[in-house]
Amino acid sequence: MVVLAKPPALDQISLVRSPEPGGGSPFPGVPAVDLCSPGAALAVVDACERFGFFKVVNHGVPAGVADMLEAEAVAFFARPQAEKDASGPADPLGYGSKRIGRNGDMGWLEYLLLAVDQGSAVSKASPVPSSSLRDAVNEYVGAVRGVAASVLEAVAEGLGVAPRDALSRMVADAASDQVFRVNHYPPCPLLQRLPDSCSVTGFGEHTDPQLVSVLRSNGTAGLQLALRDGRWVPVPPDRNAFFVIVGDSLEVLTNGRLKSVRHRVVANSLKPRVSMIYFAGPAPAQRIAPLPELLGHGEQGLYRDFTWGDYKKAAYRSRLGDNRLDPFRI
Numbered sequence: 001m002v003v004l005a006k007p008p009a010l011d012q013i014s015l016v017r018s019p020e021p022g023g024g025s026p027f028p029g030v031p032a033v034d035l036c037s038p039g040a041a042l043a044v045v046d047a048c049e050r051f052g053f054f055k056v057v058n059h060g061v062p063a064g065v066a067d068m069l070e071a072e073a074v075a076f077f078a079r080p081q082a083e084k085d086a087s088g089p090a091d092p093l094g095y096g097s098k099r100i101g102r103n104g105d106m107g108w109l110e111y112l113l114l115a116v117d118q119g120s121a122v123s124k125a126s127p128v129p130s131s132s133l134r135d136a137v138n139e140y141v142g143a144v145r146g147v148a149a150s151v152l153e154a155v156a157e158g159l160g161v162a163p164r165d166a167l168s169r170m171v172a173d174a175a176s177d178q179v180f181r182v183n184h185y186p187p188c189p190l191l192q193r194l195p196d197s198c199s200v201t202g203f204g205e206h207t208d209p210q211l212v213s214v215l216r217s218n219g220t221a222g223l224q225l226a227l228r229d230g231r232w233v234p235v236p237p238d239r240n241a242f243f244v245i246v247g248d249s250l251e252v253l254t255n256g257r258l259k260s261v262r263h264r265v266v267a268n269s270l271k272p273r274v275s276m277i278y279f280a281g282p283a284p285a286q287r288i289a290p291l292p293e294l295l296g297h298g299e300q301g302l303y304r305d306f307t308w309g310d311y312k313k314a315a316y317r318s319r320l321g322d323n324r325l326d327p328f329r330i
């Protein structure tokens with residue numbers, strides 16, 4: 001047996017095996033959908049059923065909106081540690097470094113986690129380090145929540161659910177629980193001392209609890225997703241697209257027809273990765289149960305009744321990699 005000596009800086013961070021090529025059917029690549037094209041609704045549902053993941057292209061959000069936020073984020077993460085720590089520790093909101101959540105998960109990253117108001121502005125409760133960063137987040141979130149709404153409308157239409165806003169209105173609700181996160185994965189030169197088959201965990205494998213998450217990153221690779229057969233595949237970065245991730249709540253609302261997707265980020269030895277993710281969650285009182293149109297006559301839902309508030313509370317007690325839906329399955 002080969003025993004790997006981990007450099008001390010990585011002591012508490014797990015190593016991951018790099019995806020191995022071969023086995024299973026070949027991954028045809030991440031589906032790309034133009035939400036304005038004819039057939040978009042069916043393409044969205046097909047991608048969500050097969051992968052729980054796709055990318056939105058030709059989305060109409062000006063590149064400058066994301067670039068401005070990325071520049072602000074890079075400037076913030078370059079500040080002295082003590083200044084960044086003044087916006088933390090993340091519990092759950094604010095600046096966090098290496099620790100993810102409250103239950104011992106660790107990754108090679110630092111981040112800012114913020115709550116978003118209905119006016120798509122960062123909520124007053126979130127510790128935002130500067131007014132220029134706040135302005136950039138507000139402008140970006142204002143645009144990206146429109147993408148999330150269009151995706152949820154396409155899902156409803158593609159599944160034949162009426163009205164078309166049956167899902168998107170859960171996120172538009174005045175009390176909806178929207179979260180925004182900027183992750184910075186610094187280069188991890190220590191990786192070069194590990195065998196090629198090994199990587200360092202940036203963000204450990206997990207599913208997102210919300211309905212959908214909309215992710216945009218810079219051009220640095222690292223995101224991977226688990227295919228339905230359990231194989232991990234890398235997602236080529238595309239700074240001009242938004243990646244959409246199906247979350248646990250959408251899985252339940254569609255009675256398992258769309259399944260949430262496990263994903264993770266591995267560290268890069270040379271280049272920093274910056275990602276920004278908008279998590280579209282419903283109001284705490286929202287009942288998360290299969291939409292009646294998606295249940296056949298007399299068919300039972302696969303999950304016991306719960307509200308988003310119940311689920312979020314349970315999620316925050318879980319470890320990142322736990323299968324959080326399991327206790328809710330009938």
Ligand SMILES: C=C1C[C@]23C[C@@]1(O)CC[C@H]2[C@@]12CC[C@H](O)[C@@](C)(C(=O)O1)[C@H]2[C@@H]3C(=O)O
Pocket residue numbers: 092100101102103105113179181206207208209210279315316317318319320
């Ligand atoms: C370990 C954890 C971090 C997390 C809360 C949790 O207890 C389990 C879910 C995690 C997750 C994953 C998706 C999002 O990044 C996130 C903000 C969320 O809503 O659920 C994180 C939570 C977090 O980092 O606080």
Ligand SMILES: O=C(O)CCC(=O)C(=O)O
Pocket residue numbers: 181183203208215217223263264265275277
């Ligand atoms: O940083 C990334 O690319 C993905 C992070 C992620 O999955 C998350 O924050 O939930």
Ligand SMILES: [Fe+2]
Pocket residue numbers: 206207208213263
């Ligand atoms: Fe995630």
